[in-house]
Structures are given as structure tokens and as C-alpha cells.
Amino acid sequence: MARTLHVAPQQRGSFPTIRDALDAATNGTVISIAAGDYTETLTIQHADIVLRAQDSGAVRINSALPEQPAVSAVGAKLQLIGLNLRSEENSALRVLGGQLKVADCVAAAGYAAAVSITGGADVKLSNTKIIGGQYGLILEESDGVVERCEIRDIVDDAVILRLGTRATLNHCTIIGCGFRGVYLYQAGDSAIERCEISQTADAGIAVADQTSPSITSSWIHDTQGVGIAVGKGCGGVIDNCRIENTAAPGIRLDDGARTEVREGPADRGRPPVGVTAETDREKDxxxxxxxxxxxxxxxxxxxxxxxxxxxxxxxxxxxxxxxxxxxxxxxxxxxxxxxxxxxxxxxxxxxxxxxxxxxxxxxxxxxxxxxxxxxxxxxxxxxxxxxxxxxxxxxxxxxxxxxxxxxxxxxxxxxxxxxxxxxxxxxxxxxxxxxxxxxxxxxxxxxxxxxxxxxxxxxxxxxxxxxENYSPEQLVRIAVHLAKNADYQLGDNVEIALLEWFSQLERDENFGNAREARKLLERMRKSQSTRLRSLGSRPTREDLTTLTLDDLLQSIGDNG
Known part of the structure; x- marks a missing residue:
């Protein structure tokens, strides 16, 4: 069973800093962090650790060294849940290799990439905000899923997928960046699904250098550059995307681009996009x-x-x-x-x-x-x-x-x-x-x-x-149903007697409704067992399955 270590500077018996807890942690440890501000620079190397806020959003980790990330992970299996990370002059989060799961976090930076993931990492980011920084999110030579994340107020490119990365952006909102919203190069068959991208100083999405992405059901609007720009030699598909208030043409394909553009029916309506949209899950x-x-x-x-x-x-x-x-x-x-x-x-x-x-x-x-x-x-x-x-x-x-x-x-x-x-x-x-x-x-x-x-x-x-409480008639039906499911049947006049019994029960705060029927049947089965054992011969199948009026009366008498 995973061990849990508690960090709470004002609580005796807990670790005063996250660093202290990390020093005491072993693989599989969960570090539960009390609300507060923590000025620390954390590095996790080749360890399996969970850092979790006790109160989501109320744990703020500011890098103690402005030129260092707030959290760095090297070859680690790391989960971050409910944390606010910030570094003034470097990434809020930097990951080299390993596995990473980030949920319900905020990553903010004054410079560099707010979140930088490289070196063959396998990552999943969900319900997370990435704010500020020279770049928002960089994924390089890594595989990942980024879902329901908000990336905003970025100096340069908001998202960069590059150099062998295979990633999916799903239901993300990207707003307010000084260059491109998403820039893909040598990013294979990465995907952008149901995302909203707006207020970019250049293209909403730029595809380059042998990248063949799938860009589906997304809304790109209010960009100074074109909505989607695809370079020579790139392929993939652009399907049912809504391009509004961008530079012309909304979708620009350079000579030699192999991208297939598909337009959905005009009456399909606006696709639900971005972090606030409902997920379009399969229905049964x-x-x-x-x-x-x-x-x-x-x-x-x-x-x-x-x-x-x-x-x-x-x-x-x-x-x-x-x-x-x-x-x-x-x-x-x-x-x-x-x-x-x-x-x-x-x-x-x-x-x-x-x-x-x-x-x-x-x-x-x-x-x-x-x-x-x-x-x-x-x-x-x-x-x-x-x-x-x-x-x-x-x-x-x-x-x-x-x-x-x-x-x-x-x-x-x-x-x-x-x-x-x-x-x-x-x-x-x-x-x-x-x-x-x-x-x-x-x-x-x-x-x-x-x-x-x-x-x-x-x-x-x-x-x-x-x-509402069950009526006496409904309790009789419940008793019959419970008996049938247990391979019993009620004998002659038992249902009439049950109705009389349930009608006279006091319905105070201790009345158990269907539990009363269940408990009564249990007592009837015990009474039947005693009766059958006294026969002196092996009972028939009908004997074994029938609860009689005598069994009921005996059960009521024993309970009284």
C-alpha cells in the first residue's frame, strides 16, 4: 500500500517543506500538501512520486531560485494534482523523460516555456492552466495527451509540438499569444481536436516540416495571421473546422502541401470546442x-x-x-x-x-x-x-x-x-x-x-x-420478489398474513421499509430450517422451497 506523507508547516508531526518530504519518500509515496505558499525548487529524479494538494488550487510553489524551474523531473514517474507552480525566469515545470500526469494545476512563468517536456517523456495534462512565459507548452521527442487545458497570455508561440513528438490536443483553449497559437514541425501525425484558438499575432495553427496532423472540429478566430497555415510537404487532414475573422485565406496551403480539407455541412452548427465544452462521448x-x-x-x-x-x-x-x-x-x-x-x-x-x-x-x-x-x-x-x-x-x-x-x-x-x-x-x-x-x-x-x-x-x-415509505401492499410484493430470487415460494395464506403484519408495524424513524421485509424473510428461513430438521426424514424439494404460515408466525413470535 502506498505511503502518504503530509506537508504542513504549521502542524506538528508533518513535514515543514515539500523538499523534506521528498527526501523521506520512497517509490509509490503520495505527498499530501496543505494549503499555503511554498518557496522551493524541487527536483525529482528516477522516482515514483505523487504531489497532491489537500485543497486543489490552494498550494502555490514558487521557485526559490528564479533561474530554475519550480519543479523538475528527470526519468521520474510523477503525478501533480491541484498545484500552482511558478518560476520567474525559467519554466514552472520541466520534464526530461519518464512519465508525467498533471491534473487541475496552474503553471505560470515569466520567461522560458511555462511547461517544457522533452527526452522521450510520456505525458498527460488535463484540466490545467498554462499562463505567461516566452512559450506556453513545448513537447519535444515525447508522446502526450493534452486535454481541457487553457493556455493564455504567451509572449511567443503558445504550443510547440516538434522533433518526433506525437501528441493530441483535445478540447483546449488557446488565447492571447504574440506569435502562433500552435506550431507543429516534425510532429508526425499529431492531432488537434475540438480546440478553440484565438487572438494570435500570426497564424492560429502553423504546420511545417513533414508534419501530417489531424485538425478536426476546431474553432480558429480573431487572428492577425491566417487561421491555419500548412507548409510544403505536409499532409494530414483539416476536417469541419470553423475559421472566422482571420487574415485571408482562412486556410493557406503552400505549394506542395498534401493536406486534405473537408468542410462539414453548413447546417451542422458550431462544434462544441475548448475547455468549457461538453465532451462528445459515445452514447449507448x-x-x-x-x-x-x-x-x-x-x-x-x-x-x-x-x-x-x-x-x-x-x-x-x-x-x-x-x-x-x-x-x-x-x-x-x-x-x-x-x-x-x-x-x-x-x-x-x-x-x-x-x-x-x-x-x-x-x-x-x-x-x-x-x-x-x-x-x-x-x-x-x-x-x-x-x-x-x-x-x-x-x-x-x-x-x-x-x-x-x-x-x-x-x-x-x-x-x-x-x-x-x-x-x-x-x-x-x-x-x-x-x-x-x-x-x-x-x-x-x-x-x-x-x-x-x-x-x-x-x-x-x-x-x-x-x-417515500413503501405501503404494506408494496412491502408484500418486495417480500415475494426477495423470496423468489432466493428460490423460495410463499405458502397458502402467507401473503395475506404478511399484509396484516406490515399494516400494523409502527412507521417511526427506525422503520426500515424493504429492510423489514428482508429481515423477516431471514427469520422465516431460520424457522423453516428448524421445522424441516424435526421431520425425521429428508424433506422434498417442495418442502425446501416453501415458506409456510407457521414459519411466519414463529418468526413474528420470536421477534416479539
């Missing part, structure tokens, strides 16, 4: 219908089923509007499930996550269920780390927080960090609202109190779904 409409059928097959919950169907309809209509270039309002995938235990909240949450996956809203239907003990720590800084870790594990799927209202209750034992967990979740839900669907569940009254625990909490959730 057959799976959507199957999952909605599974939801409909659940007993009761008429109001919940209607609400979920309404959410799915809204998602589909928004997608149709988006494909026509029409405006689409922001839709939150976060939900509140309010109601008593045993009313199907967890099951519906799982189906909802699978629906979002099938619709292409989330990349997978992973379901992460947590409670207070999984989110709340025992000392300052521990809670933010635990909450962020649970959130990270749920990325791409559903984070289901059961009995969420307990986070807003004091434990009564001195310091209580439930509020810190709530505050951390609020920020993460905003920063990564398109990556996780958070569902909080609990009793109706307590959930109202929970939503008041943070001024921004209620606004993060799109809707509250009310799960």
Missing part, C-alpha cells in the same frame, strides 16, 4: 432503454422514477440543442436523495450512474459509496485529504454519501471536522462538476439541515428526489 441508447426498464421494474417509487426520467430527457434535449449550435444552460448532475432507510436510494443511485455513463456524460459508471467515517479525519488537514481522496476515487462515476447529514453534526468529542469535509466537497464539486455525480442521501428533515451547513452547498445540487 440501447443501454439507456435497458436501464430505464430496470428502474421501472422497481416496486413503488413512482415519483422518483418520473424525476429520473425527466433528468434523462433534459440531458438528451440539451445534446440535441448543442448539436444545432443553440445555447444550453448549465445542468448539475449532483442530486439529493431524501427519505427513510430501505427505500431503494442506493439502487437508484447505481442505476443513475450507469445512465450517465450510457449517455456519455460520465466516462464510466463506477460507484463509490462512503459515509462520515470515510470523509472525516482526526486532525487538522486529515479531513481535506480523506475527502479529496474519496472524490478522486469516484472520478468519472458516482460518489454516494449515505447519511450525509451526519457531516453537519458535532461528534461531541472536542474538535469535529465534519464541516471541513463539507467545505472541501463543495469546492471539489464546483471545480470538477463535469467529472463526478455526487449524490447525498438521508432522512428528509436532516438533509434540509445538512444543505444549510455551507452557503454554497444547496446550489451545487440540481434536484432533491423524495423517497
Amino acid at each position: 441508447l440501447e443501454q439507456v432503454d435497458k436501464l430505464l426498464g430496470e428502474l421501472d421494474s422497481m416496486i413503488g417509487l413512482a415519483g422518483v422514477k418520473a424525476e429520473v426520467r425527466g433528468l434523462i430527457d433534459e440531458i438528451q434535449v440539451n445534446e440535441w440543442r448543442r448539436s444545432e449550435g443553440l445555447s444550453v444552460g448549465t445542468v448539475s448532475n449532483h442530486l439529493v436523495f431524501a427519505g427513510a432507510p430501505g427505500t431503494g436510494k442506493t439502487t437508484v443511485a447505481r442505476i443513475y450512474g450507469q445512465l450517465l455513463k450510457a449517455l456519455g456524460i460520465l466516462p464510466h459508471g463506477k460507484f463509490k459509496e462512503v459515509s462520515r467515517r470515510d470523509l472525516v479525519g482526526q486532525y487538522i488537514g486529515h479531513t481535506a485529504e480523506k475527502a479529496a481522496s474519496a472524490f478522486d476515487e469516484a472520478r468519472g462515476g458516482v460518489l454516494f454519501i449515505d447519511e450525509a447529514y451526519t457531516l453537519s453534526r458535532s461528534s461531541g468529542g472536542g474538535a469535529d471536522f465534519g464541516q471541513e469535509a463539507i467545505d472541501t466537497l463543495v469546492k471539489l464539486m464546483e471545480d470538477h462538476r463535469n467529472e463526478v455525480a455526487v449524490i447525498v442521501a438521508g432522512y428528509t428533515g436532516e438533509m434540509r439541515t445538512f444543505l444549510d451547513a455551507n452557503p454554497g452547498l444547496a446550489s451545487r445540487f440540481g434536484k432533491t428526489l423524495e423517497f
Whole structure:
């Protein structure tokens, strides 16, 4: 299991600097960094390390030596999560070889390339901002994916892909640079997909020296030079790109260029581009219908089923509007499930996550269920780390927080960090609202109190779904269903007796709904076992599968 080291200058027992933690780290170590400003120059060589902010965006690492990068990696396997990096006279981040993953970071530089990656590195940058510098991002002799990144306010070229690099820029926004937006030379079959490039002093995209890129569904506009310039000997394809308010011609192919230019239908609408656009993931409409059928097959919950169907309809209509270039309002995938235990909240949450996956809203239907003990720590800084870790594990799927209202209750034992967990979740839900669907569940009254625990909490959730108690008739149907799934059947008059029993149960805060039916069936099976053992002979198959009225009465009597 990976070891976690904590950096918090003001906390006893934690490392005072990131450098100290790196000196103590071994391969696989996660270094969790408390919020604050750190003036350090960090170098990681041939090590497997994760540097992660406890509070995304609140850790600022400024190079102690202005002429050195804030973070350098040589042959390392390095992950940077939620950090702000800055160097005045060199790169904020410089990587030579190895593997690199950067997520939710900011890299800013006063000079050099804000991010420089060379030497055969394999990299992935996501949801990251690159600001300032002579150049924004340089990828040289390396392979990489750059997705949903914003690169802006660059002195020269914003992005340079060169000398054997094979890279994909996907859903990136490049704005405000003193020369070209993206410059590719000897960059093979690199790709630019659904990017927005604007306000460049020269070409939006320049292709040179035997490069054959795929430039698809991108929007290049408001450039002083042409939108796309392709040099002699270059190939590739330019497909369904929108070129607006650039120097003429919008796409310039030099003599000897082999690039194929394809134009999409005029009525296709503006392609969704840049960091703020929804990702166009593959949809599985057959799976959507199957999952909605599974939801409909659940007993009761008429109001919940209607609400979920309404959410799915809204998602589909928004997608149709988006494909026509029409405006689409922001839709939150976060939900509140309010109601008593045993009313199907967890099951519906799982189906909802699978629906979002099938619709292409989330990349997978992973379901992460947590409670207070999984989110709340025992000392300052521990809670933010635990909450962020649970959130990270749920990325791409559903984070289901059961009995969420307990986070807003004091434990009564001195310091209580439930509020810190709530505050951390609020920020993460905003920063990564398109990556996780958070569902909080609990009793109706307590959930109202929970939503008041943070001024921004209620606004993060799109809707509250009310799960009503099951009626006695529905509990009988649930009991029959549970018995059938376990290869049992109910004998004569058992269903009538069950209806009478469920009708007289007190429905206070301890009433378990479907759990009551499940627990009763478990007791009936035990009563049946005792009865069959006393027969003195081997029971028949019918005996083994039938739960009788006597079994029910015995179970009720034992429970009383």
C-alpha cells in the first residue's frame, strides 16, 4: 500500500517543506500538501512520486531560485494534482523523460516555456492552466495527451509540438499569444481536436516540416495571421473546422502541401470546442432503454422514477440543442436523495450512474459509496485529504454519501471536522462538476439541515428526489420478489398474513421499509430450517422451497 506523507508547516508531526518530504519518500509515496505558499525548487529524479494538494488550487510553489524551474523531473514517474507552480525566469515545470500526469494545476512563468517536456517523456495534462512565459507548452521527442487545458497570455508561440513528438490536443483553449497559437514541425501525425484558438499575432495553427496532423472540429478566430497555415510537404487532414475573422485565406496551403480539407455541412452548427465544452462521448441508447426498464421494474417509487426520467430527457434535449449550435444552460448532475432507510436510494443511485455513463456524460459508471467515517479525519488537514481522496476515487462515476447529514453534526468529542469535509466537497464539486455525480442521501428533515451547513452547498445540487415509505401492499410484493430470487415460494395464506403484519408495524424513524421485509424473510428461513430438521426424514424439494404460515408466525413470535 502506498505511503502518504503530509506537508504542513504549521502542524506538528508533518513535514515543514515539500523538499523534506521528498527526501523521506520512497517509490509509490503520495505527498499530501496543505494549503499555503511554498518557496522551493524541487527536483525529482528516477522516482515514483505523487504531489497532491489537500485543497486543489490552494498550494502555490514558487521557485526559490528564479533561474530554475519550480519543479523538475528527470526519468521520474510523477503525478501533480491541484498545484500552482511558478518560476520567474525559467519554466514552472520541466520534464526530461519518464512519465508525467498533471491534473487541475496552474503553471505560470515569466520567461522560458511555462511547461517544457522533452527526452522521450510520456505525458498527460488535463484540466490545467498554462499562463505567461516566452512559450506556453513545448513537447519535444515525447508522446502526450493534452486535454481541457487553457493556455493564455504567451509572449511567443503558445504550443510547440516538434522533433518526433506525437501528441493530441483535445478540447483546449488557446488565447492571447504574440506569435502562433500552435506550431507543429516534425510532429508526425499529431492531432488537434475540438480546440478553440484565438487572438494570435500570426497564424492560429502553423504546420511545417513533414508534419501530417489531424485538425478536426476546431474553432480558429480573431487572428492577425491566417487561421491555419500548412507548409510544403505536409499532409494530414483539416476536417469541419470553423475559421472566422482571420487574415485571408482562412486556410493557406503552400505549394506542395498534401493536406486534405473537408468542410462539414453548413447546417451542422458550431462544434462544441475548448475547455468549457461538453465532451462528445459515445452514447449507448440501447443501454439507456435497458436501464430505464430496470428502474421501472422497481416496486413503488413512482415519483422518483418520473424525476429520473425527466433528468434523462433534459440531458438528451440539451445534446440535441448543442448539436444545432443553440445555447444550453448549465445542468448539475449532483442530486439529493431524501427519505427513510430501505427505500431503494442506493439502487437508484447505481442505476443513475450507469445512465450517465450510457449517455456519455460520465466516462464510466463506477460507484463509490462512503459515509462520515470515510470523509472525516482526526486532525487538522486529515479531513481535506480523506475527502479529496474519496472524490478522486469516484472520478468519472458516482460518489454516494449515505447519511450525509451526519457531516453537519458535532461528534461531541472536542474538535469535529465534519464541516471541513463539507467545505472541501463543495469546492471539489464546483471545480470538477463535469467529472463526478455526487449524490447525498438521508432522512428528509436532516438533509434540509445538512444543505444549510455551507452557503454554497444547496446550489451545487440540481434536484432533491423524495423517497417515500413503501405501503404494506408494496412491502408484500418486495417480500415475494426477495423470496423468489432466493428460490423460495410463499405458502397458502402467507401473503395475506404478511399484509396484516406490515399494516400494523409502527412507521417511526427506525422503520426500515424493504429492510423489514428482508429481515423477516431471514427469520422465516431460520424457522423453516428448524421445522424441516424435526421431520425425521429428508424433506422434498417442495418442502425446501416453501415458506409456510407457521414459519411466519414463529418468526413474528420470536421477534416479539
